[in-house]
């Protein structure tokens with residue numbers, strides 16, 4: 001095992017059951033959202049073609065129901 005690997009470095013997690021809440025103890029930094037599919041904090045990147053922000057890892061849109069749900073963002 002590589003001790004330098006922490007859970008947030010693991011890419012390509014794609015939860016079949018997305019998180020419904022941010023795990024206790026997790027503090028998001030400015031601009032970060034919790035990705036319920038990657039189970040980690042991510043900064044959603046703007047997709048210039050679609051005009052929405054997306055998780056850079058799993059490409060889920062910020063408009064996804066579960067993304068809104070977990071971040072309590074109902075825009």
Ligand SMILES: [Zn+2]
Nearest residue numbers: 035038055058
């Ligand atoms: Zn993601």
